[in-house]
Amino acid sequence: MEEFSQSPDRSHWATHYRLKGFEQSGESVQKELIHYLESAWSRKFDRVLPQGTPEERLAQWQSELERPKEDADTGLVRNDLIERMVDRSNKLHDPRYAGHQVAVPFPELAWLQAATSLLNNGMAIDEMGPASSPMEEAVMRSIAHFMGLGPDANGVLCHGGTLANLTALLAARQRRYPGNAWRDGTSKPCALLVSDQAHYCVARAAQVMGWGEAGVLKVATNDQHQMDSEALVQVFQEAKNRGVEVLAIVGSACTTSSGSFDDLEMMADFSEQHGLWFHVDGAHGAAQIFSKTHSMVLKGMERADSIAMDFHKMLGVPALCTGLFYRNGQDGYAAFSHEANYLYESQEEEWWNFSKRTFECTKRMLSAAVYGIWENHGPDLWESLVDRLIENAQAFARAVDQRPGWELFNHPNSNIVCFRSTQFDNDALRRQMIDQGPYYLVKTVFGRQTWLRCTFQNPLTQEEDFMGLEAIGQELPQG
Ligand SMILES: Cc1ncc(COP(=O)(O)O)c(C=O)c1O
Structure with a gap:
């Protein structure tokens, strides 16, 4: 034992598991991130989105990768790595x-993420996440009840909306297909x-x-991009006539x-009438849902069988x-019915073995941020954040609407605003905005028309931050 603890090993692993090194790297990362936030909040960056083509950016990172190595004893990563990353990243905290x-994450959550990265409890089964598993179960039950899903409601956290939607649809397939789809497949x-x-x-x-592709029955939408109820009936009926199991x-x-x-609401009625799984x-x-003012648009969601909601979009979570x-x-267990005898002691539905309900086997301690916010604020913090983001979007939309030469797609019910110049080529306009800075907007195409698109994600955005938008484009030829 003595020999073990006194090991004179000076290899890199020993160097990088030292308290002093941990303390020093923590201080320097903290300094760097504070500097980033100060610069972002005082709008010091020239542009939100740094310039450079993907190939130029790749060349830069590649050439740096090929530089001679630094003395490995000085730290696990080069001293200036975070500075370079900040410098070349999209500055979400810039108003x-x-x-x-x-999301523009609440900065404090970065420390919580650091803590969970260090603890690194995997969460596949209870033994791997003895704190994070009950934290997740408690907070998901509580939020599911808040959402009005009823006394049997529950949920899990997973890595992204894409995975959540797929997981929900696997549960739908298992519950609605006539037969055991997970075991036997679908014929x-x-x-x-x-x-x-x-x-x-x-x-x-x-x-x-x-x-x-035939498994995706696309229903036409009205001019506000909402599913058309008459088209829904027609598409459903045609599929039934072809012998398709619409699940x-x-x-x-x-x-x-x-x-x-x-x-x-219309979709909930339709799913009940036809025995379909209703996923939102x-x-x-x-x-x-956390906003008293802006939850009306979700009416009917409480009747869904499943709902995917990203905490990393409107809710400030990384x-x-x-x-x-x-x-x-209980439906959460239907999505996956794999036997994993090396992991589970029983094939029962056990909330504490999260991999029975998630794609992930090893999963990050995702509940920390959600639990932390819900424990300390309940829905209030998210309510004020959501309200603020949508109010910003609505104020911006009103301003666009009043300005000659600009057109609004719709009066926003969320924090997304689509608008276009009726004078200039909108693709060129966006390119110019990005090249000249400081703004960064994205674009979308409806039909053949390009629309500019803003998602108001930053609660620190002020009206003045977007006042200059209109001036941009003056140098462009008329579209
Ligand atoms: C409506 C909708 N569904 C699903 C997704 C995918 O979510 P994620 O990026 O978390 O995988 C997005 C992402 O923008 C979305 O807007």
């Missing part, structure tokens, strides 16, 4: 960020109903399940491109962290 739908053609504006991951899920209907709450909410892809907008909720918590 002028209104790009994609990723009859199966399909789900979804609007033609849904996120691509819903179609991908059907195709992963082997249903092919599920998926509502978008909201659509990714335009922030439109399907009529979930609320990856982006289910978060509005990616990836998605809640998959079931009205009947």
